[in-house]
Amino acid sequence: MKLIENIPDRKLLLFKSCMVSHEYPGVESATRYVFDRLGIDYLVNDEQSCCTGIGHYTDLFEGLTTAAIAARNFAVARRCGYPNITCLCSTCYAVNKEACELLNTNDEVRDKVNSVFREQGLDDLVYEKGDMNPRTNFYHAVEILLSKADRIREEKQLDFAGTRAAAHHACHYYKVKYLDVVGNPENPQLIDTIAAACGAFPVRWYEDRTLTCGMGFSQLHLNKNTSLQVTKTKLDSLQRAGVELMLHMCPNCHIQYDRYQPVIEREFGVEYDMVHMNIAQFVALSMGADPYKVCGFQTHSVPLEGFLEKAGII
Amino acid sequence: MMPLMPHVNGYDTPECKTLAETAKKSIRTPTSLGLDRCIQCGACTASCPAARFTDYNPRQLVKKVQENDRSVLESEMIWACFYCYSCNLRCPRNNSPVTIVQVLRQMAINEGIGLERLEYFMEIGEVLAENGASKVPGPGVRNMEKDLGEHWIGFKRNLESIRAELGLGPKDVRNTNGEVRAILEGTGYFEREKWIKGKLQEKRLHEFLNVRCEKNEDKSGEFGFETDREYPGQEAFIV
Ligand code: SF4
Ligand code: SF4
Numbered sequence: 001m002k003l004i005e006n007i008p009d010r011k012l013l014l015f016k017s018c019m020v021s022h023e024y025p026g027v028e029s030a031t032r033y034v035f036d037r038l039g040i041d042y043l044v045n046d047e048q049s050c051c052t053g054i055g056h057y058t059d060l061f062e063g064l065t066t067a068a069i070a071a072r073n074f075a076v077a078r079r080c081g082y083p084n085i086t087c088l089c090s091t092c093y094a095v096n097k098e099a100c101e102l103l104n105t106n107d108e109v110r111d112k113v114n115s116v117f118r119e120q121g122l123d124d125l126v127y128e129k130g131d132m133n134p135r136t137n138f139y140h141a142v143e144i145l146l147s148k149a150d151r152i153r154e155e156k157q158l159d160f161a162g163t164r165a166a167a168h169h170a171c172h173y174y175k176v177k178y179l180d181v182v183g184n185p186e187n188p189q190l191i192d193t194i195a196a197a198c199g200a201f202p203v204r205w206y207e208d209r210t211l212t213c214g215m216g217f218s219q220l221h222l223n224k225n226t227s228l229q230v231t232k233t234k235l236d237s238l239q240r241a242g243v244e245l246m247l248h249m250c251p252n253c254h255i256q257y258d259r260y261q262p263v264i265e266r267e268f269g270v271e272y273d274m275v276h277m278n279i280a281q282f283v284a285l286s287m288g289a290d291p292y293k294v295c296g297f298q299t300h301s302v303p304l305e306g307f308l309e310k311a312g313i314i
Numbered sequence: 315m316m317p318l319m320p321h322v323n324g325y326d327t328p329e330c331k332t333l334a335e336t337a338k339k340s341i342r343t344p345t346s347l348g349l350d351r352c353i354q355c356g357a358c359t360a361s362c363p364a365a366r367f368t369d370y371n372p373r374q375l376v377k378k379v380q381e382n383d384r385s386v387l388e389s390e391m392i393w394a395c396f397y398c399y400s401c402n403l404r405c406p407r408n409n410s411p412v413t414i415v416q417v418l419r420q421m422a423i424n425e426g427i428g429l430e431r432l433e434y435f436m437e438i439g440e441v442l443a444e445n446g447a448s449k450v451p452g453p454g455v456r457n458m459e460k461d462l463g464e465h466w467i468g469f470k471r472n473l474e475s476i477r478a479e480l481g482l483g484p485k486d487v488r489n490t491n492g493e494v495r496a497i498l499e500g501t502g503y504f505e506r507e508k509w510i511k512g513k514l515q516e517k518r519l520h521e522f523l524n525v526r527c528e529k530n531e532d533k534s535g536e537f538g539f540e541t542d543r544e545y546p547g548q549e550a551f552i553v
Contacts, residue, residue, distance in 0.1 A: 018448040021486035022473070029480040046489040049446035057397050058435040059419045059428070062323035063341040065501040069442075072493060102341055109325055109341060116500035122493055175399035185403055212363050216396030221454050222431055223394070230363045230396070263461050296480050299469050301462065 002182045007139065007147035012042040013082040014141070015073075015096070017089035018050045019251035023259075026296020027088055027251065030284035031141050033294050037155060037287055038148050043082040048073050053091035057217040063102075068113045070099030071127040078131065079124075086139045088280075090170030090250040093140045097177050100134040103127050135180060140173050142249045142279055143182055146190045149197040157288040159199040160311060165282075166203040166243040166274075167191035168234070168257070170250035171212050186210070191247050191279045198286035206241040208234050213253035220256065231256050232264050235272050245307065247279045254278060259301045275307045276300065285313065322502040326420040332382045333418075342416040348408035352376050358401035358411045370394035372401050372411035379414060387422045393431065429514050439507055443495035446488030 014035070020027045035042050052069045055061035073096070077083045087093040103110050110127060117125045145152065169188040178185040187209075192202035214220070214230030235257070238246060248254040258276040265271055277285075281295040291297045291313055297304045308314045328339040338347050356373045364370040370391050378386045386392060392415055401411040422428050437451040450458065459467055469476065474484040488494075498504055 016447075016486070016488070018486060021447065021477075021482075022449055025473075025477050025480050025482055029482060032481075046483075047491075049488050049490050049494050050442055050448045052442065052448070054448045055435065055438045055442065058432070058438070059416070059423065060432050060435050060438060061503065062420065062501075062506065063326045064322065064324075065498060065503045067341075068497045068501050069494065072497060105345065106341060112325075116497065120493075120496040120500045122496060125493070171398045171400065175403040178403045210400065212396050212398035212400065214363070214396070216363075216398065218393075218431060218435070219396050221434060221457060224457075226364070226367045226394075227396075229367050233366075259458070259462055259466065293479055296476065298476060299473075301465060 002135075002143070002180050004147055004182055006136075007143050007182070008084050009038075009144065009147065010041040010084075011082045012040060012084045012086040012139070012144065013048070013077045013080070014042045014044045015051075015085050015087045015089075015092055016044060016046075016048055017087065017092055017251055018054065019255065020088045023255055024251055024278065024296065024299055026281055026294070026299060027254075027278040030278065030289060030295045031088060031280040033284045033289050034145065034152075034280055034287065038151055040144065040148075042086065043080060045076055045080050045082070047076045047080075051089075051092040051095040053089070053095045054217070056095060057091065059218070064109065064112065066095060067099045067102055067109055068116055070096055071103055071113050071117075072122075072125050074100065074103075074127060074132045075125045077137075083132065083137055084139060085137060086141055086144060088141050089252065090140060090172035091252065093138060094172040094176040097134050097138040097180070100132045100138065104129055104132075104134065140249065142173070142190050142194070145194050145279065145283060146182060149194055152194065152283055152286070153197040156198055156286040158286050158311065158313065160195075160282075160286060161199045161201075163200040163245055163311070164203055164241075164243050165192075165195045165200040165245040165247055166206055166209075166238055166241065167195065167247050167279075168213065168249075168253055169210075170248070170253050173249065191249060194279055194283060195247055198283060200245070200282075203241050203243050206243070207237040209237075213250075213256040215252045215256040220260075227256075228260060228264055228267065231260055232268055232270070235261060235264065235274070236270070238274055239272055243274050245282075246274050246276045247282055248276060249279055251278075261302050275302050275304050277304070285311075322506040323420050323424070326417060327424060333379045333384065333386070333421075334382065336421065337379060337414045337417045340413075340417040340420075342420070343410060343413040344408075346408055347410055347413070348405070349376065349380065349414065351407040352380070352405075352409045353407060355406065357404045357406060358409075361400040361404045363396055363398060363400070364394040368394050372415070375418075376409065376411055376414065379418070386418055387425060388427060392418045392422060393428060423510075426513050426517070429510050429517070432510055433514060436507060436510070439498065439503060443498050445486070446490035446494050447486045 174185045219227040325341045330336040358372040395415045
């Protein structure tokens with residue numbers, strides 16, 4: 001288990017995510033806003049590339065390419081002196097952490113990756129065993145927020161008292177490297193605890209809480225009906241639990257729920273009352289951030305205006 | 315027969331005598347993989363979203379791998395997994411059906427199975443090489459446009475100005491100095507892409523010719539390659 005007191009607040013490389021950038025850029029700007037307000041020492045580095053996750057989990061990329069791309073990003077992180085890779089996306093988190101473990105433990109793959117670097121004239125990317133530590137150099141932004149829950153409580157300007165909020169913890173955060181989760185991977189409470197610090201009422205348990213979002217990488221695209229059935233199952237359960245706000249920590253889940261909720265309503269003839277946002281957007285809002293200029297809600301599909309009006313924000 | 319084109323995924327699918335050995339040696343699975351320790355308890359299947367909504371069954375799949383039943387590679391079943399890792403979390407024996415499925419899919423790919431699925435996502439490779447960032451591939455964008463309609467298309471059109479308003483760079487293009495492309499070249503990823511495309515073309519030509527042969531059974535002179543112009547080719551990608 002990861003201990004909350006060991007979560008760093010210095011030298012964090014805020015790892016850019018392709019799906020955040022293309023779909024919910026407000027997640028990045030809101031995270032930066034909150035990190036700035038909390039005085040966290042972080043850096044965004046444009047030299048960092050994507051983790052390959054989308055290609056890796058659609059079976060297009062093989063393990064060697066994924067490991068080599070990860071090794072390059074580790075070199076970027078070390079070179080700029082911000083070696084604590086802090087992800088906005090749960091898949092970036094899992095891919096990087098696993099690649100680090102592989103590079104440290106599999107000499108053959110590490111040698112192969114390094115020989116690729118040398119052949120391509122990229123000697124400064126060479127990865128030596130132990131250059132990064134899979135347990136102490138990899139974080140999800142939500143862990144950083146959790147470690148600052150007390151500060152968030154002090155900093156909050158708006159109180160979401162009474163807002164019934166439920167968390168969807170992302171599978172690739174707590175089911176891949178399940179021994180390295182803050183808390184119990186059978187019942188992760190990171191988002192709930194942060195939401196409570198913002199004054200919301202966390203609905204800590206609902207049926208199918210640990211069910212996946214349904215995106216399933218290729219499944220949304222190639223088996224859409226099954227994919228949406230999974231998503232619908234969870235939305236149904238949230239509706240029964242009277243949830244108004246669903247909080248996310250991964251752009252893939254966020255797409256699945258926010259973008260496809262209206263599609264499910266149309267295709268399955270149902271109606272839902274909840275709205276969606278990333279936990280960093282929620283924390284930023286509670287600190288008084290602008291819903292459009294910081295949180296970027298204009299890119300969301302399920303309109304948030306009703307929720308913002310009720311909270312007295314607009 | 316050894317394939318002419320390297321598959322590049324040799325570390326994902328090390329050649330071994332049995333499926334189980336390949337799965338254990340693959341870099342897709344954890345080194346501690348408890349495949350031999352599986353007690354067929356079914357906790358994986360009970361946790362599995364794919365099992366809940368389809369005929370897929372990870373417990374059974376693990377059994378087939380243990381029995382070295384290579385027919386699993388041809389089974390549609392292996393393509394139903396969500397890669398959600400619920401089975402990975404829940405298995406009491408440290409087995410990991412999800413990562414075994416990843417190995418099986420790579421093995422199936424090597425036999426030319428499932429390539430149409432890869433084609434759907436193929437654009438990601440070139441986009442990553444060029445921009446250092448991934449994106450939803452062209453066919454995915456078209457499907458999302460159909461599903462999500464005007465609002466989504468409209469915001470996509472304004473993405474640059476929205477990003478600027480949020481204090482972010484106008485486009486998600488990373489400054490990788492061509493290093494990502496060099497890496498994809500060095501690992502052989504582009505060879506793999508070429509191999510997949512070639513295989514698909516071969517397959518389609520075959521199917522096409524078969525259809526023509528059936529249609530034109532009584533005619534003569536219609537079998538040649540001149541009919542190639544009717545081959546629709548691969549769907550164009552929208553970038
Ligand atoms: S949960 Fe593990 S031990 Fe049980 S059937 Fe599945 S793979 Fe086997
Ligand atoms: S990862 Fe695949 S096999 Fe495992 S529970 Fe999820 S869908 Fe089922």
